[in-house]
Amino acid sequence: MDYSLRLSYNLQFFAKxxxxxxxxxxxxxxxxxxxxKKGQVAKSQEITVAxxxxxxxxxxxxxxxxLGNRIINIFRRSYNDIPDHMKQINGRMPFKTMHTELVRILLEVLITAAPFFIAGVVLALLCNYIQFGFKVVTEPLKPKPDKFNPINGLKRxxxxxxxxxxxxxxxxxTLISAMVFITLTRRKESxxxxYGISLNQGISLMWDIMIEVGIRCAAVYMIVAFIDFVYQKHKFHEDMKMTKQEVKDEYKDSEGDPQIKAKQKQKMREQSMRRMMKELPKADVVITNPTHIAVALSYHEGEDIAPRVVAKGEDFLAKKIKDAAKEHGIEIVENKPLARMLYANVDVNEFIPxxxxxxxxxxxAYVYKLKGKV
Incomplete structure (x- = not known):
């Protein structure tokens, strides 16, 4: 008998x-x-560290x-003051003097380390600014329940x-170890x-070697940081990519649903047409193409500075304008060039140029003559 074990799994778990x-x-x-706005930007912490x-x-x-002179002076003064500190501990001198001395030593240490601290803060801000600019956000500080999800943890x-x-x-x-080995090998004779030099000379030599090793390792670290920066930029770009559906949804959210916008435009056109047809009985003449375009004009001497377009349309709407004109006894005049000029250059409720x-x-004048007004 075949006792095969079958496991079902969902490939979508691994899908991106x-x-x-x-x-x-x-x-x-x-x-x-x-x-x-959520604090999601392409950045590399390695750049700042390097x-x-x-x-x-x-x-x-x-x-x-x-730096060496300041450290030696701090150590020398503290070492010379040990007898006085012992008297204070034994109760022979007020403890306030010892407290003042400790505060002084702490201030000297802070002043000595201040340039390094300031340089570190300035460089950290500068590196971050160069990578993604400056923006204060609080979104990353908010607790996220999905971080406590064990499945998401396994995915990460x-x-x-x-x-x-x-x-x-x-x-x-590998690179830092190799750089340390290479540098120490080059300085092995030093x-x-x-074994044969004084303590001060030995300290000075080891100081120089330490700084040389540090600078070389920092330079190597810069290479790693650059690689990490390139990768983080690429990864952020890939993570930010969108599906076709997401693009459509975003367009709907920002620009509005195309179907809804089309309905709104249709409704606006209908309202505009109703207003035109309501104003049409005030027209004095309708100038036509004759079949495709119709423009209704109105002019009240003493009130209007020029003839005004009260309605216009083409094709179906032009036919409705002409039918309404016949219904209200408005003269219809065929003038193809003038109808086209009016339709293309003058909007509804605007005076003609x-x-x-x-x-x-x-x-x-022709219309007024027909109606016996002149």
Missing amino acids: EGPGGEKTEEPTSKRLGDAR ADLFAFFILLKVFSDI IFSMQSIFNLIKSLLKI IFLL PELYKAVAEVL
Whole structure:
């Protein structure tokens, strides 16, 4: 008998597509803007760390003499004051003096370390600004329940980001270890001299070697940071890509549903047509193409500065205008060039331009003559 074990699984668990299909569309500016508001930007922390590390060792090299003298003075003064501190501990001197001395030493240490601290803060802000600008957001501080989901946790553990982080860590260890080995090998002759030189000379030599190793390792770290930055930019771009359905949904949200907009435009056209037909009985003449275009004009001497278009339309609407004109006894005059000019250049409820005064005046004079007004 065949006792085979069959396991069912859902391949969608491993899929990268979002709802609506595969993410093949470029991210829109709105999607990128929304992500930025949530604190989701393409950034590499390694850039900041590498820059701070490089600046730290450069400052050590530049200010080594000043820094060394300050440290020696702090140590010397503290060492010389040990007898007085012992008297204070034994109760022979007030404890306030010892407290003041400790505060002084702490302030000197803080002043000595201040340039390194300031440089670190400035570089961190500058690196972040160069990568994604400056924007204060509180969204990343909000608790997210999905972070406590064990399934999501497993996905993060076995994600491409985790694999890349592992490769990046191995690369950092390998490159930095190799750089330390190469630098120490180059300076091995100097290191062997430690047996025959004074303490101050030995400290100075080890200080120089330490700074050289640090600068070289920081330079190597810069290479890793650049690789990480390129990857983070690529990954962020891929994560921000959208499915076709997401693009459609975003367009509907920002621009409105096309069907709804079409209905709104249709409703506006109907309202406009009703207003035109309501104003049409006030017209004095309707100028036609004769079949495709109809423009109704009105002019009240003493009230209007020029003849005004009260209605216009083409095809079906032109026919309705002509039918309404016949119903209300309004004269219909065929003038193809004038009808086209009026239809193309004058909107409803606008006065005609001066260049058409003469042509319209001739039509109105003809209409008034028919009606016996002149």
